[in-house]
Structures are given as C-alpha cells and as structure tokens.
Amino acid sequence: MTNLPMDSADSPKPARNAKAWIIIIAVVLMVVPFIVLALNNSAAAPASPATTGMVWIPGGEFTMGTSKADEKHAEEAPGHAVVVKGFWMDITEVTNAQFQDFVDATQYVTDAEKDLDPRDFPQAPPEYLKGGSLLFKKVSGVNPFQCGGANLPWWSFTAGANWRRPEGLNSTIKERMDRPVLCLTYKDVQAYAKWAGKRLPTEAEWEFAARGGLKDKPFVWGDEEKPGGKIMCNHWQGKFPERDNGIDGFTGVAPVKSFPPNGYGLYDMAGNVWEMCEDWYGLEYYKVSPKEGPIGPAIGYDPEKTGFGQHVLRGGSWLCDEGYCFRYRATSRQGLDTLTSTNHAGFRCVADLPAPEKK
Numbered sequence: 001m002t003n004l005p006m007d008s009a010d011s012p013k014p015a016r017n018a019k020a021w022i023i024i025i026a027v028v029l030m031v032v033p034f035i036v037l038a039l040n041n042s043a044a045a046p047a048s049p050a051t052t053g054m055v056w057i058p059g060g061e062f063t064m065g066t067s068k069a070d071e072k073h074a075e076e077a078p079g080h081a082v083v084v085k086g087f088w089m090d091i092t093e094v095t096n097a098q099f100q101d102f103v104d105a106t107q108y109v110t111d112a113e114k115d116l117d118p119r120d121f122p123q124a125p126p127e128y129l130k131g132g133s134l135l136f137k138k139v140s141g142v143n144p145f146q147c148g149g150a151n152l153p154w155w156s157f158t159a160g161a162n163w164r165r166p167e168g169l170n171s172t173i174k175e176r177m178d179r180p181v182l183c184l185t186y187k188d189v190q191a192y193a194k195w196a197g198k199r200l201p202t203e204a205e206w207e208f209a210a211r212g213g214l215k216d217k218p219f220v221w222g223d224e225e226k227p228g229g230k231i232m233c234n235h236w237q238g239k240f241p242e243r244d245n246g247i248d249g250f251t252g253v254a255p256v257k258s259f260p261p262n263g264y265g266l267y268d269m270a271g272n273v274w275e276m277c278e279d280w281y282g283l284e285y286y287k288v289s290p291k292e293g294p295i296g297p298a299i300g301y302d303p304e305k306t307g308f309g310q311h312v313l314r315g316g317s318w319l320c321d322e323g324y325c326f327r328y329r330a331t332s333r334q335g336l337d338t339l340t341s342t343n344h345a346g347f348r349c350v351a352d353l354p355a356p357e358k359k
C-alpha cells in the first residue's frame with residue numbers, strides 16, 4: 001500500500017490530498033461515536049476492580065432464624081435449615097462517598113428528591129406528595145409499647161429530606177461521607193447495585209454472612225450482648241424514643257467500621273443502619289421456606305393495604321434500644337414499604353463472581 005504524501009514539497013496533488021482528507025474525516029466520523037460511547041461507559045462504571053471492598057462468603061448450611069423467638073419477635077421463628085452458595089459481599093454498608101460516585105457517574109435522581117404525581121396518589125394529602133423522607137424525631141412522654149401499626153409518633157415525613165440532606169433541609173453530608181447513605185428507596189438501591197455490577201443479598205445470604213461462621217448465636221459476635229461490658233455495635237442507649245445517651249459513642253449513624261467486624265470481616269452487620277435485602281418480607285415465610293437458596297415469598301407483607309408491600313430489612317439500626325426494639329440480634333428482621341425512604345435504613349451489596357483462588 002502506498003502512503004499518501006501529507007507534507008511533501010513535491011506533492012502538489014490536490015486531488016489525491018483531498019481524497020486522503022475525505023478518507024481521514026470519514027474514518028474519524030465513524031470512530032468518534034464509538035470513542036464517546038466507550039468514554040460514557042467508563043464514566044458509568046466504577047473504576048476499581050469488581051471485588052474491591054468486598055469479602056468472599058463461602059456459603060454452606062446453617063440454621064436460619066430461631067425457634068427461641070419470644071412473642072414480640074415471632075417473625076424470626078422457626079429456626080430452619082438453609083443452604084446458600086458462596087458469594088462476595090461488601091464489607092461495609094454503602095457510604096455517602098460511594099453513592100456520590102454513582103450519582104456523579106449517572107446523574108441518578110433518588111425518589112426522595114422527586115415530588116410524587118398526584119394522579120398516582122389521588123387520596124394522599126398534598127404535603128405528602130412533596131419529595132422527602134421519613135425521619136426519626138425524638139418525642140417525650142410516649143410509651144412505645146402502646147404504639148402500633150403506622151401510628152408511630154417518632155416518625156415524621158420531612159419534605160426536603162433526602163440522601164444529600166438526611167436530617168432535613170438544613171442538613172448536609174459534607175462531613176459525613178464515610179457514613180452509610182440514608183433516605184433511599186428500594187428502587188434507588190437497586191439502581192446503585194446494577195451500576196456497581198452487583199445485587200442486593202437475599203435474606204438467607206445476609207443472615208449466613210452476618211453470623212460470620214458462628215453457629216446459632218444470638219448476636220453476630222457470639223452469645224453475650226456485651227462481652228466484657230463492651231458495646232459491640234451502634235444502637236440506642238437510653239429511654240426510647242426520648243433520649244439517646246450515646247454510650248456507644250454515637251447518637252445517630254456512625255462512620256462505617258466504627259465497631260469490630262464479624263468473623264467474615266464484615267462491619268456493622270448489627271446496628272448502624274438496617275440493610276435492605278432482595279426478598280419480599282413475609283412474617284410467616286420461615287414456616288414454608290425451602291432449604292436450598294430461599295428467595296422469599298412471592299408478595300410482600302402489606303399491613304396498611306397500600307398495594308406496594310414490604311421488602312426485608314436486616315440487622316437493626318442506631319435506633320434499636322435494648323427494651324422496645326432489640327433488633328440488633330443475628331435473627332432480627334422487619335419490613336420496609338417499597339416506596340418509603342428513611343434515615344435508619346441503608347444497604348450493602350453482594351456479587352456473583354468466582355471464588356478467590358485457594359492459597
């Protein structure tokens with residue numbers, strides 16, 4: 001093939017030069033869209049290797065739930081044999097910094113940042129259609145045991161609260177980038193997981209991982225709630241919902257990794273924020289769960305008859321006290337309405353990637 005002269009004193013061949021430029025421009029025009037596409041894709045994908053910040057959970061058989069559940073926690077019974085396959089899991093709850101990376105790459109707008117369409121919710125009062133989140137507010141003179149259903153006075157819908165402003169309009173995450181991201185819906189966390197090339201854990205995977213290789217223990221660190229008097233996770237100390245004494249060092253969410261990891265090296269599997277799982281939430285599901293890789297019931301618990309149902313939350317949060325909630329135990333579970341975002345629920349992801357090579 002003959003090279004076309006590009007800068008030669010003896011190449012007054014305008015016709016050939018014009019032809020060369022046409023070819024070059026045509027090639028550039030063909031290639032540029034692919035370059036732009038490639039750049040966009042690289043901007044949309046996390047830069048770090050797939051398993052960075054994750055640990056391999058080997059899988060196996062375990063007893064999920066407990067047959068020792070008291071009346072208040074009947075949804076944790078019965079204990080039943082379950083088998084899960086191995087998977088990778090984030091060692092921490094997803095942080096504000098990680099969620100910021102996702103939003104920067106995708107311009108994703110979370111549900112709490114958007115107003116609802118009144119045509120979709122004709123019965124809802126206008127103030128509830130504003131973008132916002134359900135936030136905890138301290139209240140005095142309330143006996144939590146006498147509250148129930150949707151009438152929990154310590155929860156208030158706060159317009160303007162979202163992951164960027166998790167305590168309401170005047171708050172910020174500026175000094176909180178290492179804390180769990182808050183105020184997300186199930187749809188939001190699914191979007192993050194998809195972008196990261198990951199997924200939410202099933203409830204069975206979550207509990208297997210939380211137990212950290214221990215067998216049938218009430219806490220993810222063992223038998224005793226406070227071994228040697230030490231508080232082992234971020235929860236509430238004091239009179240709920242009036243006063244959090246923060247004896248564990250934190251009132252509200254703590255930076256991830258503020259407490260010791262479990263046997264698999266996972267942090268905050270108890271407390272800090274509840275963690276969303278893939279499964280729909282079913283109070284009675286453990287009675288009918290299959291042994292191999294259960295994925296939850298076909299529809300979610302829906303006590304308020306909203307038509308949307310609840311997904312599983314696991315692990316308890318900074319709001320769980322020793323008396324009323326007491327859900328920072330290994331078997332604790334509850335549901336969260338699919339459309340609701342709050343400042344005590346977050347998530348972590350898992351990934352279906354090959355097991356690490358044995359050394």
Ligand SMILES: [Ca+2]
Pocket residue numbers: 234235236237246247248249250251252318
């Ligand atoms: Ca605390």
Ligand SMILES: [Ca+2]
Pocket residue numbers: 093268269270271272273274275315316
């Ligand atoms: Ca947690």
